[in-house]
Amino acid sequence: MTVPIQCRPDEVFVLNLGPQHPATHGVLRVKLTMDGEYIVKAEPVLGYIHRMHEKMAEAGSFAQFMPNTARMDYLHALAYNHGYVLAVERAAGIEVPERAEYIRVITVELNRLSSHLLWWAAFLLDLGGFTPLLYAFDDRERILDLLERITGSRLTYCYFRFGGVYNDIDDEFIAGTRDFIKRLRSRLPRMYHDLVTHNIILIKRLKDIGFITPEQCRRYGATGPVARGSGINYDVRKNEPYSVYPEFDFDVPVYTECDSMARYMVRMDEIEQSLRIIEQALDKLPDGPVKAKKVPKILKPPAGDYYAAVEAARGAFGCRLVCDGGKSAYRLKLRSPTFCNLSLFGEVAEGMLLADALAFMGSLDLVIPEIDR
């Protein structure tokens, strides 16, 4: 646990962490008021890559905004594709064929795996371990190859369409995915857990550090692995099911330790759960079209407002879509999970050692373009 600090005002100094700092993974700046090695006050400064996506949504048609959704959380772009198409489909009353729903789940979960693998690699890099990055990128590369075949891009996917997906998956993709599941399952216990999770240095860096209470999570609106690491059993896929998630048998990993290690474990367990979902989806994959028929080229949803939420790799991503009956959104609010997850950083980091705060920041899994939007 952290040591209570005694500081006199004349002893503190301000330390700028970022906006260009390897541990912030992007352009996040944190203004730290320090008493020696201890943090007295931490104030994240945002907006270095703010692009005003919400205004762009008002400028073009609904379809024209699709590529933007991939440019917020570039690590789990398909979940953002999904959240946006769900909101528009709800507004316009579009039905999605079953096969398309299955393909959406498969690709979203593959993308979640690649996101968690990259988080794992970068997090351990923050903590000073370089080698795990090479293992994780080896596996992640295979996911990117699989998704590239289907979606046409490796990172900023624009694969979903209103009423389905852009492209059907083929046998090669299915076989490749099955191979990948087998491969990752065989590598997880030894290369990921034996080598890293059970490593005493990692445990010492994460155990009992970065304590977030469930009440703090609620007051700041934290979701995703951050909340689940604090004992809150909340996953949009289970609590407010969408798409075909109710068809699959999977668990929501919850840890009650509330520390950085708990958040680490939640994500590691989620990798296994995602593999389970993909496997079941491949087994049950129905035949049929992958795009709804009769989706008008120009959508004009009736006036009113609509909300849709999905579980992204970092928490609940929500789209509030306000329509006025026109060709473009009157207002599109994008509720990004990391924005809320980071907002509790200031309160939690108080009194923490600087080195611990960096480990804690890594355990929040920040993606800055998604915070700044």
Place this chain on the structure above:
Amino acid sequence: MSIVEETRKALLQLFPEQAAAEAEAEAAAAAAAEAEAGAETETDAEAELTVSEEGGEDAGGEEAAGPAKPAKEEEPVEEGPRENGVLVTDHAARGTHLDVLCDPDQVVEAARIMDAAGFFLEAITGVDWIKEDRMEVIYDYNQTGPEPCRVVVRAFIPRANPEIPTISDILPGANWHERETHDFFGIKFQGHPYLVPLLLPEDADFHPLLKDFTP
């Protein structure tokens, strides 16, 4: 009682008139059930009608709480200005369970009720209704219980003088959301401890999501 119904009851504290009308209607319905030919039923027939309608909507919302498939039928858009009150909405069609419209000074009390009910704040945002010369402030609440219940609280403020009290002292998560809304719309959250630009540059004096904004 389902969580949607429980929350609706809690939120009715904000609207004594709606609560009284409902209580009256309930009492009238009970009285009517007891004595088939009650004199009060005639006078309260209207109120009873609205309650039974709402009950029907509620059931629809719960049925749809399962997989969120696209709606088959669109809800008819309300006509005319909506009055303050709690509305049960169809989750499958709208994505929310309860929709609250209140006065700007009631949002603090609403936040207090939601906080006491264990809800968390998902987001705060604004909408610029330039034709009606007013702005809308929208609060999205959600909770982590096994049963889904999303509540949206909205209030309208004049466009010329966009001010609304802060709720950041009740839910600290609101701090950043209010700063962001101030950035984008210029809505002043009275009592906010640190209302400086969050996402925009620190010297920004423009509000890009206003409909009459020109870069």
